[in-house]
Amino acid sequence: MNILRAALLLLLCSAPLAQAAAPARVVGLGGPVTEIIYALGAGERLVGADASSIYPAEAHRLPKVGYYRSFSIEGVASLKPDLVLASEDSGPLHALEQLRRLGSLVVILPSAPTLEALDQRIMGVAKALDIEPRGAALVQKLHADLRAVRPSPAKPRVLLISSHTGRLQGAGDDTAAAAMLKLMDARNVLAGQRGYKPLSAEAAVALRPEVIVTGRMSVDASGGLDAFLAQPGLAATPAARSRRVVVMDDLLLLGFGPRLPEALRLLDAGFSTQAVAR
Structure with missing residues (x-):
């Protein structure tokens, strides 16, 4: 990640999350991000998502704003979100900054395929939605389920x-x-x-x-x-x-x-x- 991108992501991520009320109009950018929102029981807050948001079935009924790597600023802005939850691969970067200037809180979430990043994604979404206890419960369940997975000795x-x-x-x-x-x-x-x-x-x-x-x-x-x-x-x-x-x-x-x-x-x-x- 270059220095400019890292700096802007830090700016977006560090925007204050405290609001008068919990975010009620949310757009998800990135299928995994949208899936987490639903897994936390907050799907009713979603007013739109990107084209990669294909799970659960309810996500198909959301207005789409293009693919998260090249989403439409106009498409997102027209939904009047108070919160945009975006994978760190979302872009272009200036589009995320433009959404922030238009008044949406933009929270960038890590996209790395690691357990640590997955925990951070879940807790980041939960914090932004002001439902952190649900996030902690989901992380706890996830790790319990992972411990129960016992791979067979077959290594094809x-x-x-x-x-x-x-x-x-x-x-x-x-x-x-x-x-x-x-x-x-x-x-x-x-x-x-x-x-x-x-x-x-x-x-x-x-x-x-x-x-x-x-x-x-x-x-x-x-x-x-x-x-x-x-x-x-x-x-x-x-x-x-x-x-x-x-x-x-x-x-x-x-x-x-x-x-x-x-x-x-x-x-x-x-x-x-x-x-x-x-």
Whole structure:
């Protein structure tokens, strides 16, 4: 993060949260942020959200303000929010500053795929909404549920794939998907690669994954699970031949949110059984 961005984020984050009343009109920027608002039982305060806010079902009915990385200032301002809760990846940065100048309290929340950052996201949202006891209770439950997840000893070779744009891309290190595998002590066949990169058919075959993990949007974009596994490169992998594939709701897989224990349980089931689709 450059110095200018860090300074402005500090300015936005340090804006006083004390108000005459708890915020009543809230816009969420970033699917994980919106999901946390609902998990805290404050969904009725949401008047809008960005396009990545796809969970829970109620989020689909909210007015949308574009994608959180390039949201519409006019779209947010038209909703007259007194509070904007935004992932730190939201932007552009000048748009967040403009919202603050228009009178909205803007709170930036960490987006890193770590348990520490998840705790900070939950408590940051709870503090901004003036419901900190609910935040503490959710964090406590989250960690209790995580302690109950007991990964199986099976450590297969796992390939994390995104193809909803029509192109195979594999997830390497420094991604939320890789962080999930690390929590399960699983083996990412693209460990050593940074971020998402295009994956050729030849490379997919050479990686010899025993399990493929992907999002529901990628499967739907391919026309179903059979078509997804029949893609050049994937079809010849041990994972496709044995149909060992974990298909998860994209926000569940990549959001690193309050449903993290559920996501880990589904991954573990996929590592130890033939196929899991959710």
